[in-house]
Amino acid sequence: MKLKQTETGQKHMAQTNSLNKLQNLELSIQLSLSGLSFCVLNRNFNSVIHLHAITFEKKLNPLQLLDRLKALFDTKKELSKDFTKVSVIHDNELSTLVPQAFFNEDCLADYLKFNTKILKSDYITFDTIFTNESVNVYVPYININNFIYDKFGAFTFKHVSTVLIEHILRIEKNSETNKVYINVSQDHFEIVVTENSKLKLYNTFTYHTKEDFIYYILFTAEQLNLNPETLNLVFLGDIIKGDDLYEIAYKYIRNITFGSRQDAFKFESKPKTNHSNFTLINNL
Helix, strand or coil, X not given: CCCCCCCCCCHHHHHHHHHHHHHCEEEEEEEECCEEEEEEEEXXXXXXXXXXXXXXXXXXXXXXXXXXXXXXXXHCHHHHCCCCEEEEEECCCCEEEEEHHHCCHHHHHHHHHCCCCCXXXXXXXXXEEHHHCEEEEECCCHHXXXXXXXXXXXXXXXXXXXXXXXXXXXXXXXXXXXXXEXXXXXXXXXXXXXXXXXXXXXXXXXXCCHHHHHHHHHHHHHHCCCCCCCCCEEEEECCCCCCHHHHHHHHHCCCEEECCCCCCCEECCCCCCCCCCHHHHHCC
C-alpha cells in the first residue's frame, strides 16, 4: 500500500510534522465491541508517553465502534501526531488456529465456519505465528482498518490472540512447567494453556458473572485433565488480587500468580499493574 501524502502551505504545520517524526512516535490501538485502548510510544526514549482505555456502557456493533473511535480521534490531541508506525489489534471471538502444514489460503472461510458465525460479506485474513508454526485465521473489523488506512496510510494489524500467543510462548520458552494463562477483559477472557513450553490450547469465553468466569476455567481444566489443586494459573489483563474474579478463582485453584509484560519501557502514564494492557503494550 502506498502512503497518501498531502501538502500544506502552512509553515508551522510542516514544522510540527517534522518534530513528530524526530520524536519517532509509535501508536498501538486495541479494539473490541466492549471497549478500546491506545498507547503512544516515543521510541527514541523508549518511553510510553500516553496510555488510555475506555470501557463502553454496553456492547456495541462494529459501526458504533467506528463512531467511538472517530470521536476519540476528534477529542484526543495525543492522536493528532504524525506517527512513524501504527499498529491495530482486533479483539473478538472470530478466530481459529490452523497448523501451518495444513493451511491453504483458499480455504479461509472453511476454517472459521465450524466454530464461528460468519457472513458471506465478512473479510477474512490471517496471521502467521512462527513460534509454533500455526496460522491464525480471523475476521478483523474491516471498517476500522479502512478508517485507519485513510488516516495514516500503511499500518499493521493482528488479532489479539496472535499477540497473546506469541508473547506467552516467548515467556514460556524452555519452561518445563505447564501453565494456564487467563487474559481478562471486561466481559470476556482469553485462555492459553502451555505444556512443556508448547501451545496446548487457545480459546476465548464471554462471561457475565463471576460464576460464568470460574465455570469456563474449570470446564477447560476438566477437558484437559488438569487438576485444579495442582495446576498453575497465571492471570493477565484487567484483574487484581482481592477482586471478585480473583477471589472466586482462588476458591477453587490454589496456585495463582500474576504474569508480567516483561517490557523494558519507561512510562509517563503508568499501567495499573505489571500484567495489565498485556497485548496493547506488547504490540509496540
